[in-house]
Amino acid sequence: MIVHEGVAMLTQQRKRHILEVLRRDGQVVAKALSAELSLSEDTIRRDLRDLAHEGLLHRVHGGALPASKAVGDLSTRASVSTMEKVAIGRAAAGMIRSGQVVILDGGTTAVQLVRSLDRNLRATIVTHSPAIAVELADHAVDVIMIGGRLFKHSMVAVGALAIESIQRIRADTYFIGATAVHPDVGLSTDDAEEAAIKRALVAAAGETVALASSEKLGAASPFVIAPAREISILVTTDVVPENRLEPFEQLGVTVLRAPSAS
Numbered sequence: 001m002i003v004h005e006g007v008a009m010l011t012q013q014r015k016r017h018i019l020e021v022l023r024r025d026g027q028v029v030a031k032a033l034s035a036e037l038s039l040s041e042d043t044i045r046r047d048l049r050d051l052a053h054e055g056l057l058h059r060v061h062g063g064a065l066p067a068s069k070a071v072g073d074l075s076t077r078a079s080v081s082t083m084e085k086v087a088i089g090r091a092a093a094g095m096i097r098s099g100q101v102v103i104l105d106g107g108t109t110a111v112q113l114v115r116s117l118d119r120n121l122r123a124t125i126v127t128h129s130p131a132i133a134v135e136l137a138d139h140a141v142d143v144i145m146i147g148g149r150l151f152k153h154s155m156v157a158v159g160a161l162a163i164e165s166i167q168r169i170r171a172d173t174y175f176i177g178a179t180a181v182h183p184d185v186g187l188s189t190d191d192a193e194e195a196a197i198k199r200a201l202v203a204a205a206g207e208t209v210a211l212a213s214s215e216k217l218g219a220a221s222p223f224v225i226a227p228a229r230e231i232s233i234l235v236t237t238d239v240v241p242e243n244r245l246e247p248f249e250q251l252g253v254t255v256l257r258a259p260s261a262s
Contacts, residue, residue, distance in 0.1 A: 014039075014047050018064075022057055026218050026244075028064040058220040060185065068180035068190075068219040084213040084237045084260055089113040091258035092175055092211055092235050098122050100172045103201050104132055106156035109211040111135060126169055128157040128197060144169075146171035151194055158193040166200040174205035180219040181212045183247035186228045188221040195223035207232035214240050228253065 014037065022028050030048065034041045048064050051057045057064040089112025096102055098121060104110050106129030116136040121141055127133055128146035136143050148162030176198060178187040187210060189195050202208050202225065210231045217240060229251045236245070238262040245255045 011047070014043075015051055018044075018047055018051060021058060022064065022066055026066065028057070028061045033063075033135055058180075058222070060220060065182060065185065065220040066218060068216055068221050081133075084239065085109045085112045085239050086116075087258040087260045088211050088213060088235050091256055092209060093117045095173070095209065095233075096121065096123060099117075100124070101126065101170070103127070103169070103171045103174040103205055105129065105175055105177045105198070105201070105211075106132060106154050107211075109213065110175060110176050112140075113175060113211070117141075126171060128162055128166075130153060130157075132153050148197075151191065153191065154194060156192040156194065156197070158191075158197050162197055163200050166197070166204050167213045169204045171205040172207070174201050174208045174223075175211060176202065176208055177211050178221075179216060180223060181210055181216050181228070181234070182220050182222040183228050183230075183251060185220045185224065187225040187231070189223055189225060190221050195225050199226045202226050202230060209233045209235060212236050217244055 018028055021033065025207050026046065030041050030044045033046045048057065048059055052059045052064070055067055058067045085108055088109055093116035096117065101124045103126045104113065106127070108238045110129065110132055114132060118137060119139050121139065124142045124144060125136060126146065127150065128145045133143050133145050146165045148157035149159040151158045176187065177241050178189050178198070180188045189198065194195065208231055210233070212234060214237065217236060228248060231253045233254045233256055234248050234256060235256045238257045239260050240257065249255055
């Protein structure tokens with residue numbers, strides 16, 4: 001029994017160390033960590049698998065990345081990085097011009113964009129989010145809703161009917177939200193069907209503008225939407241250190257850091 005307790009303690013120490021490396025470096029490389037700790041890669045991979053099951057990291061080939069904190073239902077996500085989302089929404093709203101056709105994603109940051117939008121703006125907004133459509137009810141913009149099966153977790157339309165409608169649209173800009181945005185992994189989310197809809201929306205727009213508060217940057221989720229290089233503009237806030245944004249700029253992404261103070 002004493003031996004088992006000692007092994008358990010060592011395991012917990014390893015896991016704490018892995019999470020510390022993840023916080024410090026933004027990634028864990030299994031081979032490097034096994035050499036550092038003089039342990040087999042199988043042991044490290046087992047620890048990574050356990051931590052992934054606990055939702056504390058996201059496993060990738062050769063190691064792990066931070067798991068996105070942007071999970072939970074809409075009401076839960078609304079309480080995460082609230083001031084950042086307001087700042088991002090305000091900056092993104094200022095990018096929409098009269099006469100444009102714009103696709104607006106679902107999600108809490110997109111809601112903040114709508115709330116910062118000039119109510120007299122004459123444009124067309126396409127959305128697969130009933131919540132966004134309702135927010136736009138007293139605006140001058142024309143609203144086109146994409147229908148389909150309601151994915152209740154994110155309150156957006158998904159499925160074949162939605163894809164078919166999206167394929168008939170040619171928009172100027174798509175303002176996309178994702179649970180995770182990483183320079184290597186790209187934009188990703190937690191649901192396969194939602195990822196497929198977002199891919200179709202990326203293809204339907206001339207440019208894609210990613211809206212990402214700090215907890216989403218450098219993280220990864222299971223289902224990839226698109227490579228980071230397909231983002232034209234990344235809108236985040238000035239609370240994000242410049243060194244976390246440089247990899248995106250090296251890919252040719254324009255980074256806009258909105259002031260987070262009210």
